[in-house]
Amino acid sequence: MPRVDIYWWRKYQARKRGRELLLGAQKLLRMHRDILEPRQVNGLKGLCADLSLALAENRPHLIVELSGKLEKELARAFPERSGSGWRENIEVLLVAAIVAMAIRSFFIQPFKIPTGSMQPTLYGLYPVENYNPRTPFPQRVADTLFLGKWPTDQHAPLLRGALNYLGWLIFGTWPGDGKCIMRGDHIFVDRFTYHFRRPQRGDVIVFETNEVKDLPESYRNKFYIKRLIGIGGDKIQINPPHVLVNGSILDSRPAFRRIYSCQNGYNGYVIPDFPPAKYFRTPADVYTVPPDEFFVLGDNSRSSLDGRFWGSFPRRSLIGRAIVVYWPFSERFGLIN
Template identity: 35%
Template sequence: MISRWFLSRTVRHATAMRRHVQKLLHHQRDVLSPQAVEALQSAIAELRHALAAGADKAALHQQMENLEKTANKWLKPYPHPAWRENVEVLLVALAIAMGIRTFFLQPFKIPTGSMQPTLYGVTSVPDLTRHRPGEQGNAERFEIPTGLERIREWFAGVSYVVVRAKTDGELLAVKQPFKILIFNIYQTLNIGGVTHWIFFPPDYGSLTLAQRAGLQPRKFYRKGEEVIRLKVVAGDHLFVDRLTYNFRPPRRGEIIVFETKGIPEAYRETDRWSIPADQFYIKRLVGLGGERLQISPDRHIVVNGEKITASTPHFENVYSFDTNQAPRDSHYSGHIAGFGLAPFFEGKPEGVL
């Protein structure tokens, strides 16, 4: 039967018709007369028997015609049946997708580059986001490719944003991208009272265009001056497992997604960063409840006096760096108890969390 379904278009058509009439019978059983129900069940059973018996094409067509006549005679027609069926299919698909997203797998994008090189987030050139107050960001210049190279970069998730001032004036506003579902359609800037359009702007991750491009409100631009010249590289997209932790607790070294809800404001608001109270983050888990954590001079995590090394599961790459080499951005370089972490260590022995 299964092989015939794959090999015969008639068998597939007959099977689909039988299931469709059976579904309509279930829908209308309470409003149909006993005679109608019996006639429909008989026609459905005859077609099912013909399929199971391996009837030839002519016999199947005869049973299909009989089922069609019976259905047309007894089933009550629906208004706008095509719309009804399309809406029904759409609702079922949405329900299944929401169920999978809620209980099993949830799509997640990496908003920043903090997990690189394990997971790549949204990054930009020049990078005006990774500097301390008062420092200048990376002023790297780049050329925008054309032709096949530009197409190749587009498929690799590379986007460019270039805006030149159309008139003399101050930067008055930078609007958020206008979205339809998950797609950015356009974004506008107001310079000197003139609207500047960016169509299909890229995803800026957890930051805004103004933050990534280093835009300053009320800054004056001359006509033709370059306001934005930005290269944005899309981050990784992955599925988050929402099922496993219902049956066991997280383990050290696993990459987890957590919400910042419940983190005290003193830890969320520092000189280095500002974290919203309802933001989702993706990080590698290094400490469990009740443990004493310490960052050693060689940039390893020490848990309850025991150093985590490359031999620890899930840390093979994390601690594969050369301790004699200075930390490097987007390379495995260990852990650094540097600027911005002071609130976490306040009132505790040096290097202990």
Template identity: 35%
Template sequence: MRASPLSFSHKQALRRQRKELADLRRAIGRLRVRQKDLLSPEARQEAETFEREAASSLSDPQASGTTASLLLERGEKLATKLFPPKAWAGLRENIEIFLVAIAAALAIRAYFLQPFKIPTDSMKPTLYGIQTIARVEPPPPGPIRLLHMLLFGRQYHYLRLSRDVSLVDLVPGKLLVEYTDLLFDDGEKQRVWVAAPALVYKIGLRPGLFFRAGEPIFNFMTVAGDQVLVNKAVYNFHPPRRGEVFVFRTAGIEGIESTLRDHGLNGSLFYIKRCVGVPGDRLQIDPPFLRINGSATPPNAAMSRVEAARNGYRGYVILPGQLYLSSPEEQVVVPKDGYWAMGDNSPDSQDSRFWGPVPRNDLVGTGLLIYWPLSPRWGWIH
């Protein structure tokens, strides 16, 4: 007698059972190989026998659903018996994944990409440091402020008092981040999470200022400096090129290191500038132009933007106190294994004009892209 054909639902159930059986067979096989040194010969034999029987059933198109169901039940019991779940297995696995992710991130940072925060405006308007912007209107509501901070790096700072007061002193402090205690003549102290130098030099707060009731003590917004990724691998393949934005250490530059020592700072810093001269180049500054080997034509689009003195660029200039290229007649030849670094914001940049060429050994990599905050500059660095 011929067997009646299976219904569609029975066929679907059989396919599902066969797939589960195939997955279970592979899982037991992987565990058997991974833990072969921990299993007894009898346990290994039992696992191999199940794998063979499951493979035989899966290769037989006439095998019934009952056979697959029995094999599934037997395989699940076998897996529990031979490979019992370990205590805190899920937590351990998550910790392992976390540690592997950290190791991968550290490897990428060490050899390929490194984040770098723009500290000043010496590369403005190509790259921005921290901006302080005075405001008139009160800060937006809390959720909007949080969104602005996460996406655009904006933080709002606002303080006003309900009585007439005079500012007596600004006392700096630090608890993970810098803060300032504002002391008033009525004995009240207001702690604000802003560094004292920003309040003094950017906002103009100083002891003796008088504020009427309801008048803001300060109302301003700070915007985070551009956060960039630096390509650390590129100089393994070619030296810096004119026009590239590059990052370097200051360890081999005595003109910078001596200034740091004078301020009680030890250790080198990281600077970001534009490479405008490579070994052998003869340079002259003829504001707003930088002549390279006597040519009046900029060598690339980036330096052409600076020399055009438009859209925020102000050209290359000569500043008081610079040691090199201090007149249009003076020339400098970039030495072997040295690179000439200048900021795009030439009137407000401490660069090779003051402390000479950057040694080849100090190079870190090229500025690749701005990854945060979101702004019109977000994306590749040019």
């Protein structure tokens, strides 16, 4: 049976403890040297230098001796106070909150799709027919995990009548008792990329509605998500099921071909009869996008309050590009195209 070298293990532990103590002492000095007296700073710096040399020369006995002295000096310089653990935890939480806010403000921001204007590319709220509160427990768990459905969310009364349904859904509101009918897709929006390149036709973008001139006041101060169709100077026409930009059918992305196919839930781009679109009454109507503005449409053209009704919006209202569906784990999970 091999013999264990106890002395070697003790030397290893001494070196490990010495290195950790040295790193901790150097960190404390960098953070708090402004509140220490000069003699304390010099004493700690001297012990750190001696311990660093002993570690470099691999002198275990000296490492143990200097580690003990450094610990005592640190205890005198930084006496333990009541609540110090709480303060450290609060500092960590504050730093984490600042980092999270910075990421949210400048890089990636989460959003939730509230309406069905981008279906079937992205899902928002939609009615659930024949809801059965006695759904088996395993199915309820699976629906929650993979489809984002919660049994307690599905108890708003459904309205009858095609006109009411169409009118309310177009304007992004579902009447009832004000409670959720079904959770929409949760997405991440890239706020960073557009600082370095211009938005491209076909991008799915998020923008604020504050400066949309022809949008009713009750729909201001909101975030909309639509597909970018035109940029400043473009001439837009809708000839169902196609959208034309500068006289040519826009098909720069596979997404447009899916929409034009009128299959798998897509219906192409339409000119709505009720309520009438302000800027597109016939296929011959042309809308010219003002300079430094964007024109957008929803993929679910039959139920989308978009540029057909209120024109374009200024570049400064742009939030960013929708890139990923991160919840629920459905067939739409992953990159948005």
